[in-house]
Amino acid sequence: MxxxxxxxxxxxxxxxxxxxxxxxxxxxxxxxxxxxxxxxxxxxxxxxxxxxxxxxxxxxxxxxxxxxxxxxxxxxxIPDSRYLIGVNLERTKFVGAIINLRGEIKEKVEIPTNKSDGQEAINLIYRLLDQLLTTNLTPIIGIGVSAPGLMNLKEGIVIKAVNLDWEDLPLADLLRRRYNLPVSVLNDSQAAAIGEYIYGTGHQPNENLIVVNVKEGISAGIIINGKLFQGDGGGAGEIGHVVVQKDGIFCRCGKRGCLETLASTSAIIRRAKLLAPEAKSSILPKKIEEISLEAIRTTFFAKDALAQEIVFTAGHYLGASIANLISILNIQKIILTGEMIRFGEAWLQSVQDAIHQSSYNKLAQDTTIEISKIESQGSILGAATAMLMDGYALLFKET
Ligand SMILES: [Zn+2]
The missing domain is CATH 1.10.10.10 (Winged helix-like DNA-binding domain superfamily/Winged helix DNA-binding domain)
Known part of the structure; x- marks a missing residue:
């Protein structure tokens, strides 16, 4: 040409x-x-x-x-003129869905992972997609996969996903060859940010947005001018492994005192297991094997002082780290998602308080921080529609 x-x-x-x-x-x-x-x-x-x-x-x-x-x-x-598949690889289950162009979920399949990793986990994704592709929802124009870990979005390579035991895995290529469809692979927090941006409520075209995903791990997805900001190495928003407590406890990444060891769901479970057996006045279970996220949640909402202290301390560390993001990027809209949001408005308040304590007043005042309304669906919707973000060329492909 x-x-x-x-x-x-x-x-x-x-x-x-x-x-x-x-x-x-x-x-x-x-x-x-x-x-x-x-x-x-x-x-x-x-x-x-x-x-x-x-x-x-x-x-x-x-x-x-x-x-x-x-x-x-x-x-x-026409919402049902084309369909997209979104897959979210959660720790305990893989969830796949067919969505239409308005983000409505038309079909959903869940497969428990039973701690599968390596090739076994890849086979589970095949099973999930094979099953989804048997419906009569056509044409399907692309597949998006959201996984925890570090990704190379451009080439669709999983650089590192600890829980799945994947390293330098060309996932997009594998799926593209098997299904003959365009495939994108992205980090679950980046997917959540896209899902939130396109399908969450009240977001304007071309605006900026940070979505912080707080679950077993912690990371953020950053949208700048309506586009996912990936950073030079695809790792923008990886705040979970920034050390925030000197000589803190060991993290799964090998360092000590990462944000993840203080503010994630795994952090509060670990702390509850450490403190509950000795805390006479607390109604948290005394047997550590009975301490789960659900148990902490129940006692937290029963206003147990220890459960509240554990959750609010986690919220405090999270807020202090978010204050850094706010100071660097001055993005005024922040959404929290992931399992920690089940602690609701009181937890959110502890995050907000820490943001106010740790950042320049004017910056903090102008920032709104809220809990996601679409929750874990955000990652599926975002994975499915990630390809639309980079121009809408996909919608014109011959199918
Ligand atoms: Zn770490």
């Missing part, structure tokens, strides 16, 4: 992405409104829209309000 032709082709694709993104962001919208938002000419918008109508991706859904002249025809995305 000549350079001029290549540039023309790029402009054409870019314009299609823009129009589609604008239609995607609205329930219904007219051609004139698209032209106003995208600053493309009406002629360009009209020709792109006709192509989208031909591809059955967009439909006309009646007329809007007239502003003097003829009432404009409204356009809308």
């Amino acid at each position: 000549s350079p001029e032709k290549a540039t023309r082709q790029q402009t054409k694709e870019h314009n299609r992405d823009l129009v589609l993104k604008t239609i995607f962001a609205h329930d219904t919208i007219s051609r004139a409104e698209i032209a106003r938002i995208t600053r493309l000419t009406r002629t360009t918008v009209s020709s792109i829209v006709s192509a989208l109508l031909d591809e059955n991706l967009v439909e006309e859904v009646g007329r809007g309000e007239s502003l003097g002249g003829k009432a404009p025809v409204l356009l809308s995305l």
Whole structure:
């Protein structure tokens, strides 16, 4: 292709992405409104829209309000015109779902992992996808996998996933070859951030957002100007292994006193096991084998002083680390997700208090921090739609 032709082709694709993104962001919208938002000419918008109508991706859904002249025809995305698969690899189960273009889950499959790792875990993903692909929901245009650990997103390689015993695993390649579909692989917190950004409530196009995923491990997904910020090595937001307590306890990464050893669900379980047997006035179970996240949660909501102290201390360490993120990035919208959010508003308050104590007043005041409303679905939705974030080219592929 000549350079001029290549540039023309790029402009054409870019314009299609823009129009589609604008239609995607609205329930219904007219051609004139698209032209106003995208600053493309009406002629360009009209020709792109006709192509989208031909591809059955967009439909006309009646007329809007007239502003003097003829009432404009409204356009809308056809939610079930294409489907995507999202897979989230959790510690105890692998969950896969087929979603439509509006993020509605149409089919869901869960497989318990029984601590599988290595090739066995890969076989479980095959089983999950084989099962999902037997439905009559078509066309499926891509697969996204969200896994805990460090990823190379560009090449779809799992650099390191400790729990799954994967190292330098070309997961995207394996799945692409087996299913003949585009595949993306991303870290679960990055997936959660995308899911939250696209399908959570009240997020504006091109805004910034940090989603902090607090469960057995801790990491953050960062969205800047409506795009996932991955950093130079794909590890942006890996706050869980920053040392925050000198000479603290050993972490699974080999260092001591990482945030994860102080603020995660595993951290509070460990502390409860350490303190509960000796705490006479606490209603936490005295037998350490009975101390689980659920047991801590029950006693926490029964206002047990020790359970509260354990959870609020965890919240405090988390808040202090989030204060660092706020100071570096000055992103004003933060969402918390992961199993720790089951401790609710009181835990959130301890996180907020620590943010206020640890950061510049003005920065903290202008920041809102809240608990996710879509919870663990965020990672599945985000994995499935990650490919749409990088332009909407995927939606135009022949299927
Ligand atoms: Zn660590």
